[in-house]
Structures are given as C-alpha cells and as structure tokens.
Amino acid sequence: MSRVIALCFLLLAAVIGFLHLDSRPVWAPFIDTETIVTEIEAESPLITKVKGSNKSDPIASKPQFNWLPDTGASSVHAASLIALKDGGIRAFWFAGSREGAPDVVINTSALDKSGKWSAPIVVMDRVTAEKGLGRYIAKLGNPVPSRLADGRLQLFFVTVSLGGWAGSSISSVISEDEGLSWGKPQRLISSPLLNLSTLVKSPALQFTDGRLGLPAYHEWIGRFGEFLRIEGAQVIDKRRMSSGRSAIQPVVFVNSAQDASAYFRQTRSAGLAKHIPVSQTQNAGQSWQAAGDLEIANPNSAVAGLTLSNGARLLALNNIETGRHRLVLMMSDPKSGQWHVVDVLENDEALPDDQRKEYSYPYLLSANGNDAHLVYTWDRKKIRHVYLSAPWLENAFNQLPRQSVSESSAAGQEVQQ
Amino acid sequence: MNSLMPIFPLVEMSITCALVIIWILQKASPQDFPLALKVTLLVVLGNLFFWPLGFSLELPLVAYVRGMVGDLSIVTTLLLWSTVLLSTKPAPTSFKAFIVIVAIIFYPLALGFGMTDPYAWGYASLPFLIAVLLIALICGLGNWSRGVWIIAIAIIAWAAHWHESANLWDYLLDPLLAIWAVAALIAMIYQKRRDKARSGYLFRAG
Secondary structure, eight states: OHHHHHHHHHHHHHHHHHHHHHHSOOOOOBOOHHHHHHTOOOOOTTHHHHHHSOTTOTTTTOOEEEEOOOOSOSEEEEEEEEEOTTSOEEEEEEEESSTTOTTOEEEEEEEOTTSOBOOOEEEEOHHHHHHHHTSOOOEEEEEEEEEOTTSOEEEEEEEESSSSGGGEEEEEEEESSTTSSOOOOEEOOOOTTTTOOOEEOSOOEEBTTSOEEEEEEEESSSEEEEEEEEETTEEEEEEEOOOSBSEEEEEEEEOSSSOEEEEEEEOOOTTSOOEEEEEEESSTTSSOEEEEEEEEEOOSOOOEEEEOTTSOEEEEEOOSSSOSOEEEEEEEOTTTOOEEEEEEEEEOTTSOGGGOOOEEEEEEEOSSSSSEEEEEEETTTEEEEEEEOHHHHHHHHHTSOOOOHHHHHTTGGGGGO | OOTTSOHHHHHHHHHHHHHHHHHHHHHHSSSOOOHHHHHHHHHHHHHHHHSOOOTTOSSOHHHHHHHHHOSOOHHHHHHHHHHHHHOOOOOOHHHHHHHHHHHHHHHHHHTTSSSOOGGGHHHHOHHHHHHHHHHHHHHHHTTOHHHHHHHHHHHHHHHTTOSSOOOTHHHHOOHHHHHHHHHHHHHHHHHHHHHHHHTTGGGSOO
C-alpha cells in the first residue's frame, strides 16, 4: 500500500515537473549591438570638449587620459563600465590592501557630462555580502555591470568562501537608481561541485526576450568558458564555450541575431601557442565550437572588446607573449576581419624588467556607438580611464589598410604589430 | 539575526548540521537513542547553529557551514533526516552503487572534461526529467518507497525553486552524497570480507 501511495506521489511530482519544464522560456536570438546603443540617446561625457575644439580634426580629439578617483586603497583592479541613462558613465572596480584581502570592497564612481568623476562610494563589502547571501564570504572580486530589460542596473560580482579565485562563485545586486544604492545580493548557481569556480569578467549580451547572456569562466580543475543565460538573478541555462584548461574570460562579439564569436584569454601551458583562442556559435549561444586561434599574441591576460555602430571592432589587450607591460588598442574592419594596432596606450618595453609596470584587465564601453571609453588597471595602484572620441575612432577606421580577401588571408602576424 | 539573512535555507542547514552531529553521536554510542532524546538534541543543536553566538564570529555557525558546502541536495537532506529521525532501513546497495557510477561520470564532464556538459541538462531537459522519473520508478519497483518519496520531493522542490539553484541536478546530487555512497560501499565490502574471515572458511565443512 505504501508503495502505491509513493508512486501516486511520484506521478504528482512528474506532472509538476512537466509543467515547470513547459513554463521555461525558449532560447531567444541575440540583440544586435547596434540596437543596444541606439537605446541610450545621450551624448558621452567629454564629448563637449571635443566639440569645443575642431571635431573633424582627429589630432585635437586624440585619446584623453585620466584616472578613476583614488580611494586610498593600496591595490585596485578589475574596473568595468556601464552607460547611464543621463548620458554619464559609471565605473566599478575593487580596491583593498591587496587582491583577495578581506578588506577588499567594490567601489563605484560616475563620470558626469563635465568630464569629472564623482566621489567613489562602496557598492559591496565582504560583510554586507555575507549577510545578504547568508553564508561566510572570504573575499570579493571582479564587478561587471549590466542593464536589465526593465532599465535597472545589475552588478555581477565574484565572491569566494573557500580558497583562492578557483573557489569563486558569482553573485549579483540590482540598483533602481542608476547605481547610487543597491539591493540585497543574490547568488547565481552555475556549478554542481559546491558551486565552486565560476567567475565573470566580460560584459553581458542581451537576448531579444530581455534576458541576459553572461560570458563566464571556470578556472579550477578546468579552465574554460561558459555562457550563462540569466533571468533576473538566476541562471536558467548555460552552455559550454570551450573545454580543457586553455581559455578563460571570454569576450563575445555578436555578428548577427544567431552568430557570435568569443575571444578568450589563453591559459595554455608552456610550449603552446600564446594566441587568442576563439569559439563561435551560430545558434545564439546554444552551442559553441572552437575555431582557429586569432593570431594576436596574448600573455595569459584579459582582453576587452567592443563593436562600434559603423561595424568597426575594437580590442584592448597586451599583444605580447609574456608580461603585461604593453597595452594596445586594435581595430578591425568587419569586411576584412584583419586586426591592426591603432594606438599604443602603454609601453614599458624599453625599460628593464624590474621597472616595467602592469597594464591589465581592460574594459571597453561605448555610450553612443561612435565613441569609446576604456578603463584598465595601471600598475595595480590606479585605474586609468581613456576616452576615445568618435572623430578619432573614425579617423583610425578610415586609415585601416584595405586589402582584398586574398591578400588579407595571407596578412598574418605582421599587420598586427 | 540580521534581517537581510535568508531564513529558510539557514533553518534547513541548521537542522542538517544538528542531525549530522546526532548521527555521529549515535554511531559512537552502543545504545540506540530514543526519539525524544534525538528531538531534544535536534532542538538544542539546531538553535546553536542557527543563532549568532557572538564572540568573534560575524555570522551564525550555520552560515560558515553554508559558505563551505552550499545548499545540500534534497536527496542528501532527506536521506539524512529520515535515517536519523525515523530509523528506517538503510538505502539499498544498488542505489549507492548507482550514485557512485553517476558521480564518476557526471563530475568530470560537468567540470570541463570535453564539450558535453550533463549539468546543463538539469535546467530544462525533458529527457533528463524522464530519466529521473524512471529511476524513481525503479526504486518503487524495487520496493524502496523511501527513494520514491525522496526523488519526488526533490522534483517538486526544483519546480518550486526551493533552493537558489534552478538546476534539477542540484536537488538530486551533491558531492557529499557521492562521498557518502562511496564510503558506504567501501564499508560494506570491508564488512563482507571481515564476516567471511570470521566465518572461518578454512575450517568449514567440506
């Protein structure tokens, strides 16, 4: 008799399970990048300065360098950006006595239209995170902002309860006032082994149904990319972008509603090619296949990517095989697909090894599709912000070598230097 | 308790922590604990885990445990609760062996070995749900009704999003369940060998 009752209960569970499955959303196509940028109809901060000079003169509108506000912390890292509704830019980064220290907090500051960064405020500290998440948290890391379909800001960040960064999981908080205040953190579950080892570094993509696609990665037993489908603060699906121990921190370029390419930071062992691994999808991220390397040198350091409204693509990266002492901006014409260095932002190659600084963790954003903001870690002591105006980028795009398809296929490494 | 703290997962984990200690005490004791004693210990130990104790601890004890092991699967939780509180018969060996086989295949694939990720099936895969139901049905046909109840509750908990995860795997399997199954199988094999040695087969009747 008890078995019959148990089997009847199982039948009930089956019905509930099937109904739950039936309520799950179907996988939607990507929103093209051009669609996203037109939603924010605002002028970028700093653009007025460019207008004040001669807009058509790319020399006058050359990259403008400044710094994110100093919080007094001796170590800062992992800056990221998001465009605000009022046309400003909000930056996030983590700061503390050292990377991984218990006193590390996630800071934010906004760039207003006059080109000034606001006083930094703390978005999240370790104690707030552990009280909100109901669990012990040892340290915080990598903040990555995104915008929900309803207009609210969402900040993904990394928490670690046990061990090093390999023990990470992702949590998120939501702001209803453009980042001035934040709600209760919630944890994303993305791994079956104690939810260990999922991190985030790169911006999320948007699907046409309003949900987000978050490029994430593991770096414990395996080092590989994963594509998380996010609804609110919940992972509702995920797909593997690479496998093995050689590729983390994917940056995704959307080519069309179904087609996208992911560029990775390589983590290969010695003796293997120090180039950028690439994966591709042709079904909006439902499945990914490894493609050949993008033959640009990568010293196991993060890459940032951005697509402008004219189709030009930007990469900010260390295009050297060892060290992080040289940071460049590269641009690609979508027709040729070839990458060319358009500006060397930092370069300590002439200095002895012990005097070289680290320029790492770049993050790119465009507020209007024509200009670009770049932030990166400067010697772990500061976060540097670079504004690339629309005329300067346009000029750089126009100066890209135009090659025929047959020539471009043979172009190889030399065009990247 | 801070108002920000999530209550239900902490209560669930506090009960589990208390029952683990009771189970260990029971194993170490030569006598079976009466139910009243178990319930008393559960209340005392559960509260000890749940409420902040002060000292230098920022959080209640259970939050530290949860920080380390996360939310346990419903299968692990209910197996433990029913074993300690109801003193039911142990799970069948075939079930433990099945858990071990699944874990050996599942974890390497889910942690990055190859491009196939069985963990992704747990979000919205109809074939995976049918497979889980079939396993529960086999438990029922094998006259292990407790297994049927536990798997059915796990499916309902997944549909109700009881835990943080939206993945059915997280309601069915966790590393502690896999470790328990491996340890139980090893203990059983060891016990059989010891019984065989004790039976004195060298001197048995020919």
